[in-house]
Amino acid sequence: MPAPASHGRLCGRTAIVTGSGRNIGRSIALYFAREGANVVINGHRDRALVDAVVAEVQATTGAQAIGIMADVGDPQAIAAMVAQTVDRFGAVDIAVSNVSIRRLQPFLDISVDDWHATLNTNLNSCFYMARSVIPGMKARGWGRLIHISGVDGFAGHIPTRAHNIVAKSGMHAFAKAIAVEFGEFGITANTVSPGSLDTVRDWSQYPPNWVEMRKSQIPVRRLGTADEIAAACLYLAGEDAGFVTGQVIHVNGGQYMY
Secondary structure (H helix, E strand, O other), X not given: OOOOOOOOOOOOOEEEEOOOOOHHHHHHHHHHHHOOOEEEEEEOOOHHHHXXXXXXXXXXXXXXXXXXXXXXXXXXXXXXXXXXXXXXXXXXXXXXXXXXXXXXXXXXXXXXXXXXXXXXXXXXXXXXXXXXXXXXXXHHOOEEEEEEOOOHHHHOOOOOOHHHHHHHHHHXXXXXXXXXXHHHHOEEEEEXXXXXXXXXXXXXXXXXXXXXXXXXXOOOOOOEOHHHHHHHHHHHHOHHHOOOOOOEEEEOOOOXXX
């Protein structure tokens, strides 16, 4: 096992990354661990995926990692995860809200339950996390909250995702609210908005020609990677981004330019 990074950009910090059993969350956890952070790998349904990322972190970076199963849509589960992290590592310095559900549903087919389920998982979870970690961050005078939004929140480009469009837009609005209220305590809150990525996904929710169609629309003519999202998060999580708050970094290959 390699020795943990003793001089990394996040040495001594502890990060919770929700939805980190695969794809973007996994990459973020690995990037943070390589820079010396303790990381909490979170999942909800698949313990094997979470355990695999914990093992990968420990084997490839030498950092400390634990896996915690918790439904981010349950405020009590979030509070318990934060408490368990504090018990193990002493604090939560960085919280990345990454979990989301994206359903293709025409507006009139979205039930009240569908609406609440999407907003609870994608948006309310950010509130539950912030409410649990900010008191400790405020007491220590340092903290980083990062929300993983998406194109839906800024372009409204798909006509069958009203619930997700609202949730993803709200994630960044919430980050701005946190930034305004807690900046004086050394706490920043920002958003990373991924574009079209080459990730494991439920392809039943996409048209058959989605990949080639997206590539044709992106100036760099390729899909992005989870590592490219993780690199943006690593910047926001470190000391160098202490003067960056309430902002959004769009990582989309130029597909949308704001």
